[in-house]
């Protein structure tokens with residue numbers, strides 16, 4: 388997202404469109420346009436050379452009418468309070484669309500984690516938790532990893548929280564390593580959940596996914612898994628890419644071999660991989676290939692008013708956050724592309740985070756098959772709710788997803804009697 392665009396203003400405009408169609412009262416609309424609570428704080432950290440640095444931190448609880456706030460913590464040099472507010476709003480709509488009993492939140496620290504040593508990162512992570520420990524909680528607000536934060540950081544934060552509280556509370560944070568009370572199936576959950584929605588989209592469109600051409604932009608956690616799982620499901624993955632460029636083979640790429648290559652690459656890239664029949668392709672060319680399914684799984688704002696007309700994918704599965712601009716949305720809708728919007732398509736990650744919390748609460752851990760079966764049920768049901776809403780209002784799926792989510796949150800707020 389360009390630095391000139393205020394992401395929180397975008398989030399508010401998206402809500403405004405849904406509020407109009409739903410006929411929300413002015414009071415309800417005004418309430419849902421703002422976060423319920425914010426904590427702004429400073430974190431002093433002693434650096435390895437003995438000097439001190441002070442970092443700026445935030446935690447925003449956007450809305451908790453449907454359950455404890457839920458959302459990641461980012462460590463990023465460009466973090467701003469408005470980014471955190473926007474992301475916490477989107478988490479509110481994401482947990483509502485998959486109908487899990489959680490609200491939306493987000494946190495952040497303005498820092499460049501790549502310039503910090505492991506010991507400095509640990510002190511910063513523990514310092515963050517000391518600031519928010521009494522603001523969050525397993526029954527109030529549950530953080531998770533996000534950009535540049537990891538399962539190791541979650542473990543330091545959990546340890547600090549339990550030290551402060553003097554008791555064992557693994558459900559206060561999710562995205563933990565499996566041996567530290569994490570859930571099986573979290574690693575590929577976002578991609579797997581997205582592919583369940585692609586399967587449902589293919590059903591309603593009457594398309595066969597077996598052997599169908601698919602292009603995946605981004606070969607990281609989400610895109611790499613999407614390509615591998617799609618390949619295992621029998622799709623023909625004709626193109627993949629990452630920050631180093633892309634590969635195209637109209638007869639289908641050997642995804643297990645590319646994954647093994649990326650695994651060995653020092654920066655986990657597909658760079659340097661060769662196979663017969665595969666040629667180099669740019670990230671922009673990949674987006675315009677004649678495929679049945681296009682999976683943007685890297686960056687935001689890659690499908691714009693400039694290239695939307697040339698996009699040939701019938702199903703656009705937005706595993707990345709915000710890959711399509713609002714102008715491009717309208718163009719894609721008019722030309723009949725079926726967009727599975729980001730906060731539905733990539734909700735598999737938060738859904739399995741919720742399963743992690745449930746397992747922590749029971750102190751009883753599910754086998755992988757159970758996690759995946761429950762994920763499938765959640766994603767399929769959410770897909771149908773959005774598809775039916777789009778049909779009802781003759782609109783595109785993104786607005787339909789907002790209509791489903793905003794209505795659920797507004798109903799909870801009204802039933803509690805906060806605002807009518």
Ligand code: NAD
Nearest residue numbers: 577605606607608609610629630684685706707708733736
């Ligand atoms: P990641 O860092 O593991 O992978 C990102 C991928 O994008 C890498 O392959 C990288 O090389 C590629 N990339 C970076 N810059 C690029 C460029 N200029 N052109 C093309 N490719 C580029 O991140 P991830 O966890 O896979 O997240 C990808 C997207 O999915 C993000 O938008 C993220 O917000 C979203 N998402 C992730 C999760 C999750 O569970 N990880 C959940 C919901 C949404």
